[in-house]
Amino acid sequence: MGIIRKVPHYAEKIPGGGIITTALETVLHQAQAKSLWYLLFGTACCAIELMCTGASRYDFDRLGMIYRATPRQSDLIIVAGTITKKMAPRLRRLYDQMAEPRYVIAMGGCTISGGPFYYDSYAVEKGIDHIIPVDIYIPGCPPRPESLLEGCIHLQEKIKKQKLSDWQEK
Amino acid sequence: MTKDELKDYVSSHFDGKLTPLDTGRYDPMFQVKSEDLMEVARALKADENLQFDYLCNLAGVDTKEHFEAVYSIASISNNLRLDFKVILPYDKAEIESVQEVWPGINWYEREIWELYGINVLNHGNLKRFLLPDDWDQGHPMRKDWDAPDFERMPEF
Numbered sequence: 001m002g003i004i005r006k007v008p009h010y011a012e013k014i015p016g017g018g019i020i021t022t023a024l025e026t027v028l029h030q031a032q033a034k035s036l037w038y039l040l041f042g043t044a045c046c047a048i049e050l051m052c053t054g055a056s057r058y059d060f061d062r063l064g065m066i067y068r069a070t071p072r073q074s075d076l077i078i079v080a081g082t083i084t085k086k087m088a089p090r091l092r093r094l095y096d097q098m099a100e101p102r103y104v105i106a107m108g109g110c111t112i113s114g115g116p117f118y119y120d121s122y123a124v125e126k127g128i129d130h131i132i133p134v135d136i137y138i139p140g141c142p143p144r145p146e147s148l149l150e151g152c153i154h155l156q157e158k159i160k161k162q163k164l165s166d167w168q169e170k
Numbered sequence: 171m172t173k174d175e176l177k178d179y180v181s182s183h184f185d186g187k188l189t190p191l192d193t194g195r196y197d198p199m200f201q202v203k204s205e206d207l208m209e210v211a212r213a214l215k216a217d218e219n220l221q222f223d224y225l226c227n228l229a230g231v232d233t234k235e236h237f238e239a240v241y242s243i244a245s246i247s248n249n250l251r252l253d254f255k256v257i258l259p260y261d262k263a264e265i266e267s268v269q270e271v272w273p274g275i276n277w278y279e280r281e282i283w284e285l286y287g288i289n290v291l292n293h294g295n296l297k298r299f300l301l302p303d304d305w306d307q308g309h310p311m312r313k314d315w316d317a318p319d320f321e322r323m324p325e326f
Contacts, residue, residue, distance in 0.1 A: 086302045117322040122310035123301075126319065 025164040032075070032101070033156040035064040039074035039094065044081030046108040046142040053145040063152055071097040076155070077132075081123045082110040082117060095132045097112075103159070105151055106134045109141045116141065171219075173198055176250055180220075181263050184213050184259050188254060200254040202266060207256055211271040214243065214252075222252065228278035229254075230286040232313045234269075237288055243272070264289040285311040 031132070042050055054067060056062045068074045071094045083091055106128050109115025114126035128134060135158060138151040171179070177198040181190045187210050188200035191236065202210050215224040231238035237258040244251045256265060259261045267290050270276055279290045280299040287309035290296055307317045 119321050122307075122315070122317065122320060 008047045010095065028164065029160050029162055033064075033079055035066075036076045036103070036152070036159075037066050037068045037074050038072050038076040038078050038105075038156070039098070040067050040069055041077055041091075041094065042080040044110065044142075045085065046080035046110070049142045049148065050078060050080045050107065053148050054151075057114060058149060058150075059146040062128045063149070064101070065152060071095070072099065074098050075101070076105065078105045078107055079111045079128050080107045080127070080142075082115070083128050083131070084123045085125050086123070088125050088128075088131050090131040090133050091128065103135045103155060104128075104132055105136045105138060105148075107140075107148060107151070108143055109139060112137050112139060173249065173251060180214075180252065182208060183217070191255075193253075195248065196231055198240055199253045200252070202254050202256050202286070204256045204258060207266050208268065208270075211241075211268045215271050219248070220250065221247050222250070223247070225272035225274050225278075226251070228282060230282035230288060230311065232286060233309065234313050237286060239265055239288060243267075244323060258288060263287060264291055266291050267293045269293070285309055287312065310320060 031108050034169035042048075052058065054065075060066075065076075071077070077095060077098065077099075080092065095102070106112055110117060110124065111128045111134075114121070114124050118126060125131065136151045136155045138147050143151075177190055178266055180188050180198065180200060187206045188202055190259045191199045191201055206276060222243045222244050222245045226242040226244050227240075229240040229242070237260065238255050239258065240253060240255040242251070242253045258265060263286070265288055269278055269279075276293075276295065277299065279293055280296060282288045283290050283293070283296055284299050301310070303325060308315060310317075
């Protein structure tokens with residue numbers, strides 16, 4: 001409902017008419033930020049926290065976050081869990097299948113740097129930013145739902161600060 | 171049959187091909203020469219008092235001196251468990267496949283071949299198993315293994 005409350009702030013009323021004028025940029029980015037559908041992509045224990053965030057106690061839905069089971073319907077990919085070298089090409093493939101504009105949240109230590117598997121591991125990719133561009137990093141092992149919610153709010157702020165020209169050219 | 175009885179029984183039968191090792195309160199462990207492996211496996215399964223018909227695990231070990239292949243087997247009908255290991259020198263790391271006795275060992279043998287480079291003779295399907303399909307960096311569970319992006323834990 002955030003967008004409805006903000007419309008009078010940005011819109012200019014025309015006397016006697018039911019028409020309002022507003023900046024396209026504002027409306028588009030508000031709409032985009034308030035309905036981020038995320039791809040279900042959980043590979044380890046972070047996925048448990050992601051599930052918990054999506055359930056009734058934390059109610060991810062109030063931020064407009066709804067889970068999707070296919071990359072073609074998703075705006076956001078929350079990479080929740082360890083990405084192994086064998087998984088990396090699959091992650092890249094899912095990311096490539098998402099429609100623009102698309103965003104990436106790296107959730108947890110494993111996706112940021114390899115986390116607890118940084119040393120002595122032949123199998124774990126040391127950070128998903130070697131594979132796909134990341135917008136928001138959420139540290140923690142695994143991060144609590146509050147951290148994930150805050151990360152998503154930061155992403156919304158980032159989206160709202162975009163210029164229309166940014167994502168047209170992307 | 172208790173663990174001690176099992177240990178005595180296995181040591182005294184099978185022509186002394188299984189040498190008992192000290193494992194304290196854990197399941198009995200034996201050492202087998204690699205040339206005796208097939209014979210011992212067949213005998214352990216065929217023996218009427220033992221009937222080791224189930225393979226739990228095959229583990230590889232790199233001790234920095236030699237390789238070890240550790241077989242864990244169980245008998246469902248007699249409720250027994252037993253481990254035996256085969257020591258393999260670095261320069262001749264090869265072992266006979268025991269699929270004839272326990273067919274379930276197939277994947278474990280592929281795994282130790284892939285991760286330790288222990289060659290399994292007469293396996294029949296020795297190809298890439300757990301590592302990525304285009305892997306070309308050798309056998310990562312060996313102690314002397316290294317790769318460009320591999321970081322060893324520093325000494326604290």
